[in-house]
Amino acid sequence: MIRTLNIVFTLTSIAALVGVYALKYSVEETASAKAAIEHTISRQEADLSLLKADWAYLNQPAHVGPIVTRHVDQLGLQPLKQAQISSFDIIPMRPEAPDNDAMTALFESLESGNDPADAPLQGLQ
Amino acid sequence: MAIISADANETIALIGARKARSNLTKARIRWVIAVLVAVFLVVCGRLVQLGYVDTDTTIEGQTRDLISATRPPILDRNGMEMAVDIRVPSLFAEPRRIIDVDEAVEKIRTVLPDLDRNWLRNRLEGNKGFVWIKRELTPAIEEKIMRLGIPGLDFLTESKRFYPGGSEASHILGAVNIDNQGIAGIERSMDKEDVALLQSIGLARGQALAPVNLSIDLRVQHAMHDQLADALVRYQAVAAAGAIMDIHTGEVIAMVSLPDFDPNDPSTALVEGRMNRITSGKFELGSTFKTIAFAAALDSGSVRIGDSFDARFGVRFGRFTIDDFHGKHRILSVPEIYKYSSNIGTIKMMQTMGKDNYRAFLTRLGFDDPLVTELPERTTTNVPKTFSEIVAATASFGHGLSITPMHMLAAYAALANGGNYITPTFYRRTPEEAQALYRRVVSPQTSAEIRSLMRLNALEGSGTRMNKLSDGYRVGGKTGTAEKVVNGRYVTNGLNLNVFASVFPLDAPEYAMIVLVDEPKRENAQSGDTAGWNAGEATGRIVARIAPMLGIAPNFDNSIDDRLVPNSMR
Numbered sequence: 001m002i003r004t005l006n007i008v009f010t011l012t013s014i015a016a017l018v019g020v021y022a023l024k025y026s027v028e029e030t031a032s033a034k035a036a037i038e039h040t041i042s043r044q045e046a047d048l049s050l051l052k053a054d055w056a057y058l059n060q061p062a063h064v065g066p067i068v069t070r071h072v073d074q075l076g077l078q079p080l081k082q083a084q085i086s087s088f089d090i091i092p093m094r095p096e097a098p099d100n101d102a103m104t105a106l107f108e109s110l111e112s113g114n115d116p117a118d119a120p121l122q123g124l125q
Numbered sequence: 126m127a128i129i130s131a132d133a134n135e136t137i138a139l140i141g142a143r144k145a146r147s148n149l150t151k152a153r154i155r156w157v158i159a160v161l162v163a164v165f166l167v168v169c170g171r172l173v174q175l176g177y178v179d180t181d182t183t184i185e186g187q188t189r190d191l192i193s194a195t196r197p198p199i200l201d202r203n204g205m206e207m208a209v210d211i212r213v214p215s216l217f218a219e220p221r222r223i224i225d226v227d228e229a230v231e232k233i234r235t236v237l238p239d240l241d242r243n244w245l246r247n248r249l250e251g252n253k254g255f256v257w258i259k260r261e262l263t264p265a266i267e268e269k270i271m272r273l274g275i276p277g278l279d280f281l282t283e284s285k286r287f288y289p290g291g292s293e294a295s296h297i298l299g300a301v302n303i304d305n306q307g308i309a310g311i312e313r314s315m316d317k318e319d320v321a322l323l324q325s326i327g328l329a330r331g332q333a334l335a336p337v338n339l340s341i342d343l344r345v346q347h348a349m350h351d352q353l354a355d356a357l358v359r360y361q362a363v364a365a366a367g368a369i370m371d372i373h374t375g376e377v378i379a380m381v382s383l384p385d386f387d388p389n390d391p392s393t394a395l396v397e398g399r400m401n402r403i404t405s406g407k408f409e410l411g412s413t414f415k416t417i418a419f420a421a422a423l424d425s426g427s428v429r430i431g432d433s434f435d436a437r438f439g440v441r442f443g444r445f446t447i448d449d450f451h452g453k454h455r456i457l458s459v460p461e462i463y464k465y466s467s468n469i470g471t472i473k474m475m476q477t478m479g480k481d482n483y484r485a486f487l488t489r490l491g492f493d494d495p496l497v498t499e500l501p502e503r504t505t506t507n508v509p510k511t512f513s514e515i516v517a518a519t520a521s522f523g524h525g526l527s528i529t530p531m532h533m534l535a536a537y538a539a540l541a542n543g544g545n546y547i548t549p550t551f552y553r554r555t556p557e558e559a560q561a562l563y564r565r566v567v568s569p570q571t572s573a574e575i576r577s578l579m580r581l582n583a584l585e586g587s588g589t590r591m592n593k594l595s596d597g598y599r600v601g602g603k604t605g606t607a608e609k610v611v612n613g614r615y616v617t618n619g620l621n622l623n624v625f626a627s628v629f630p631l632d633a634p635e636y637a638m639i640v641l642v643d644e645p646k647r648e649n650a651q652s653g654d655t656a657g658w659n660a661g662e663a664t665g666r667i668v669a670r671i672a673p674m675l676g677i678a679p680n681f682d683n684s685i686d687d688r689l690v691p692n693s694m695r
Contacts (some may be wrong), residue, residue: 046212046264046282056206057289061347082597082669082679 195284196305197315197334199298201343202376202553208298208312208388211287214267214280215260220253222277229275233258236269260303261285286312288388290343293350296382296401297341297500297551300391309394311339311551314499338553340376345369348670349379353640356663357383360645366402366530367640367667372538372628374559375547377498378636378675382406402641403534405502407527411607411656412466413626413639414523414533416575419463420540421486422474424571430693433458434473442515447472450606451587463578464586466604472518480517487520489566490536490546492528499551504529523605530639533626538637541579541628544572570691577689579603580631584686587657591625594665597679598672599686602627602638602664604656609644620644623656625664630677632685640664 057063068077109116140148199208216237223229226249234240237259248256260283267280286301288294299310307313315337353365366382382402386394393399400406422428436457439448449467462470475483487493487508495503507527509516519525531549539546545563567575579601583592587604605624608615626639645659652658672679 042212042282049209049211050264052206053209053211053287053289056209059205060290060293061344062290062293062350065347065351079670080673082595082681085673085679087678 195334196286196301196307196312198336199311200336200338201341201346202338202378203342203344204338205343206289207294207339207341207343208286208288210284212282213261213285214264215283216258216262216267216270216278216280218249218256218258219277219279220249220251220256223249224276226250229278232273232275233270233278236266236273286388290347291389292385292387293381294341294343294346295385295388295394296403296502297339297346297377297380298388299500300386300388300394302391308391309502310388310500311337313501317501339551340371340374340378340553341380341551342378342674344674345671346379346381348674349667350381350383352663352667352670353381353383355666356640356642356645356659359648360642360659362642362645362659364398364402364643365641365663366406366643367638367663368403368530368534369636369638369671370534370538370549372542372634372637373547374554374556375535375538375549375562376554377549377551379671380404401500401502402530402643403639404496404498404500404529404531405504407504407507407529408622408624408641409524409527409607409610410530410533410624410626411523411605411622413603413605413624414521414526415463415466415471416540416579416603416626417487417490417536418471418475418483418521419459419578420567420571420575421483422478423459423574424486424567425478425482427478427482428459428474430459430574430691434462434470434477436462436467436469436473438469440469440472440518442518445515447518460578460581463603464582466522466587468522471521475517475521480512480514483517483521484512486566487526490532490539491548492526492532492536496529496531496535496549498531498549506532523607527610530624530641533624534637534639537626537628537639539566540572540575541631541634541637542572543569570693573691574693576601576628576631576634577691579628580686580689583627587655588625588627588661590657591627591661591665591668594662595629595668595672597681598668598677599630599632599680600627600665600668601629601631602661604661606656621654621656623654623660625656625660627664627668629668629672630680631689632680635677636675638664638667640667 071077106116195210196208198206198210201207218229220226226246229249230242230245233245234242240259245258248258258278262280270278270280284305286305288298295310297310299312300308301312302308307316349367349369353367356362357365364383368380369378370376371378380401380403382400384396384399386396386399388394402408423430433456436449437454439446447468449465449469451465451467453461453465453467457465457467457470459470459474461467462474492506492508495505497503506529509520509526512520516525535546535549538549544565544567546566547559547562547564579588580599581601582588582603583601588600588602591602592600603626605626607622607624609620609622621644623642623645624639626637628634628637640660640663642656642659642663645654647654648658
């Protein structure tokens with residue numbers, strides 16, 4: 001009776017021992033993997049912070065402004081004038097109903113082979 | 126007991142073998158217990174001892190947390206970065222682990238040749254645990270040093286402040302020192318509030334801090350910086366400064382003071398003449414003060430906008446006579462006094478109101494105390510406690526008292542927004558928050574009258590050059606050409622401090638602006654050197670550039686200007 005019990009205990013202890021060691025090594029492995037990942041993260045965060053700073057720098061008016069000034073001649077740029085700014089309010093609204101008479105006149109002129117849209121183009125040539 | 130003999134001193138004990146063994150076992154058990162207790166005591170003692178060990182986590186007197194502490198990014202009102210943290214490696218050494226100092230010195234100098242050999246050797250010798258070698262390096266240099274394979278050298282990642290805009294917003298942002306602590310501007314005021322506390326308890330690490338939004342609009346800031354830099358060259362001035370403020374919320378949209386410095390290199394801030402002229406410079410702002418005097422007089426009720434004053438002769442105080450610069454020498458109506466910037470007329474108006482009322486009005490506008498904004502750079506004003514007749518007279522057109530341009534800007538904002546004083550701020554503020562802080566200084570009617578006077582001055586008075594450049598944006602304002610005070614005396618060498626204070630668009634006022642040009646010269650032989658020619662023109666150019674950014678559409682309808690004139694003026 002006691003003999004079997006002893007054997008059982010011994011086997012259990014051996015199993016527990018192996019288990020604990022396995023656990024220990026796997027934890028160590030996980031810890032080192034974690035440390036590696038943390039290191040990568042901090043590296044990448046540092047890189048990211050530099051990239052963000054780059055992005056902020058390249059977007060600054062202080063950076064874009066001189067580039068624009070340098071290419072003013074090539075691109076034919078000019079400062080915006082007040083007269084060039086307007087609003088939608090001053091564009092006339094589309095007429096409520098189509099202008100039937102004008103449409104009829106247009107179609108008739110097209111049918112007779114006279115395209116009014118060509119006229120200004122021919123003037124150019 | 127009877128058999129005890131005489132020599133019974135010796136007790137004869139007969140111990141059986143079994144008992145003897147039992148005693149021996151007990152003794153052994155006692156020994157084992159004693160040894161075990163001793164071992165446990167040693168273990169406990171060591172634990173206590175370890176508990177008392179104070180590991181030195183400081184780096185040359187500072188905690189590691191403080192060194193890797195980050196600061197919140199600073200964004201403008203549209204979310205553009207104005208200041209960001211970058212993580213940079215810093216090289217340190219542990220001298221007690223360095224084997225061959227000479228070899229280490231030579232190797233380090235192959236990568237960092239600008240380090241002095243003797244300085245480096247002194248640094249690496251000895252038995253210290255930690256010395257900095259060079260801070261804030263680049264990842265490329267870190268890689269090279271690592272490849273050298275010197276024992277006892279290592280890197281620590283530090284946070285370094287980077288200002289992508291360079292000098293553009295330098296006076297607003299301020300700067301930080303190498304330990305990432307704010308030493309000027311918003312950076313310093315953030316530290317005073319809570320960032321320093323977060324850093325000291327180690328919470329400010331990584332990217333944890335929420336970004337701080339300023340009221341500044343970076344595009345407007347750039348345009349203003351650009352135009353003032355242009356003014357500095359165009360008028361060969363020694364300095365130029367300007368600020369724009371939202372008159373309803375008190376948010377400062379842009380603030381520039383030239384010459385400025387590069388916050389990425391904080392030592393450049395210490396050069397003479399690079400102070401922030403808007404908040405920490407006090408000046409006699411000349412005729413821009415007339416707007417204040419007019420508002421005081423009109424609001425007191427003793428002067429009406431339809432009144433006229435005799436400006437034929439100068440005003441005499443003892444042996445002094447105060448005369449007009451652009452003298453008309455006739456009877457002038459109130460709008461004409463403003464338009465021609467008549468000193469005589471302004472003095473008469475101030476006298477009608479009473480000098481004590483005028484003095485009280487300056488107090489109401491906050492001209493007695495330093496203007497407290499978030500910026501630590503501020504200064505006291507210089508306004509006489511009580512006004513004598515002559516001091517009050519000169520004060521009505523801006524002589525004999527000095528305030529900061531920020532004071533003037535806030536005053537113009539209050540006079541234009543319907544009469545509510547609001548303290549300027551560099552952080553975001555909603556209209557609701559602002560309304561809770563409003564302090565009424567003049568009536569809405571006075572405000573309307575002042576707006577029409579400012580527009581009149583732009584159309585017909587000293588602001589016409591400005592108005593030509595910013596046509597369509599309904600700008601109005603007042604010029605000020607102030608003689609400079611050197612050693613307590615006015616110098617009349619033609620070098621003045623020229624100011625233009627303005628508000629736009631006047632039909633629905635949104636922004637107040639002040640522009641200073643210090644000691645401007647004539648642009649060419651045909652131009653003048655009064656404020657309208659330099660500060661005024663600069664204002665016009667700035668408005669023409671920034672109004673589209675601020676969502677103000679040009680409008681060339683002349684009836685707008687007519688509608689500005691209040692009924693009391695018709």
